Amino acid sequence: MMIPAIPPISSAVSAGAVPGTTQGASAGAASGSFQNLLGQAIDSLNGVTNNATNISLQAAAGTATVADATVASTVASLDTQLASALVSRAVASFSTIMNMQV
Amino acid sequence: MSSIWSAIDIAGTGVNVDQTWIDTIGGNIANMNDAVTPGQPVYQAQYVSAGQLVAPSGVLGQSVDAGVQVNAVVLGSATGQMQYDPTNPLANKKGEVEYPVVDLGSEMTNLVQAQSSYQANAKVMSTAKSAYEAILNIKA
Numbered sequence: 001m002m003i004p005a006i007p008p009i010s011s012a013v014s015a016g017a018v019p020g021t022t023q024g025a026s027a028g029a030a031s032g033s034f035q036n037l038l039g040q041a042i043d044s045l046n047g048v049t050n051n052a053t054n055i056s057l058q059a060a061a062g063t064a065t066v067a068d069a070t071v072a073s074t075v076a077s078l079d080t081q082l083a084s085a086l087v088s089r090a091v092a093s094f095s096t097i098m099n100m101q102v
Numbered sequence: 103m104s105s106i107w108s109a110i111d112i113a114g115t116g117v118n119v120d121q122t123w124i125d126t127i128g129g130n131i132a133n134m135n136d137a138v139t140p141g142q143p144v145y146q147a148q149y150v151s152a153g154q155l156v157a158p159s160g161v162l163g164q165s166v167d168a169g170v171q172v173n174a175v176v177l178g179s180a181t182g183q184m185q186y187d188p189t190n191p192l193a194n195k196k197g198e199v200e201y202p203v204v205d206l207g208s209e210m211t212n213l214v215q216a217q218s219s220y221q222a223n224a225k226v227m228s229t230a231k232s233a234y235e236a237i238l239n240i241k242a
Contacts, residue, residue, distance in 0.1 A: 065117075065118055065121055067114050067117035067118050067121060068114065068118070070114070070117075070227070071110055071111060071113075071114035071117075071227070074107075074110055074227065074231055075107050075110060075111070077231075078107050078110075078231065078234050078235070078238070079107075081235065081238045081239075082238055085238050085239075
């Protein structure tokens with residue numbers, strides 16, 4: 001199952017820049033933005049999960065060991081939990097800011 | 103294979119080496135009664151030679167152990183042990199039959215050791231997973 005990475009929202013990545021005027025120049029500065037990091041993390045997680053699926057199939061076919069499949073599925077599970085935890089923390093910090101009384 | 107879950111990868115290499123070890127023991131025991139006519143090639147016992155697997159750099163940029171690997175599968179004696187058995191159809195003119203040199207006692211000892219090692223590596227994997235999950239489940 002392939003999950004395409006979420007494309008960065010180009011109008012929101014240029015922090016401090018005027019939207020609509022410097023979008024082309026903000027691509028380099030946006031490489032560390034949360035959207036890009038999240039996209040890369042989901043890409044990486046997708047690769048790990050696909051790897052676990054492939055190794056499980058290979059183990060069922062006899063071309064990989066059961067230990068390899070166990071390791072791959074455990075790593076995929078931990079990576080998923082890590083991604084989920086990071087997203088939860090990020091959303092929680094966003095909510096903390098948004099709930100500030102003004 | 104380098105990931106941040108290195109303890110699980112390391113334990114996985116250990117399990118794989120132990121799997122190879124158990125496989126060779128199984129092969130040795132399965133072939134220990136392969137009689138041949140003297141002069142014919144006789145089954146040679148297989149022994150695993152394992153060594154450490156060093157990663158170029160770990161998560162912290164230091165050279166750390168990446169686990170264990172099978173360096174080679176060493177073969178045992180190529181000349182078997184003779185047994186006098188004139189009724190065996192494989193016997194030569196002197197009535198001797200050649201059997202592989204496989205000591206069942208030491209093979210069984212190695213099997214127990216390999217099983218314990220396999221279980222130990224599996225336990226490391228399970229404990230490392232629990233530890234990683236513990237740090238992931240901390241609620242803010």
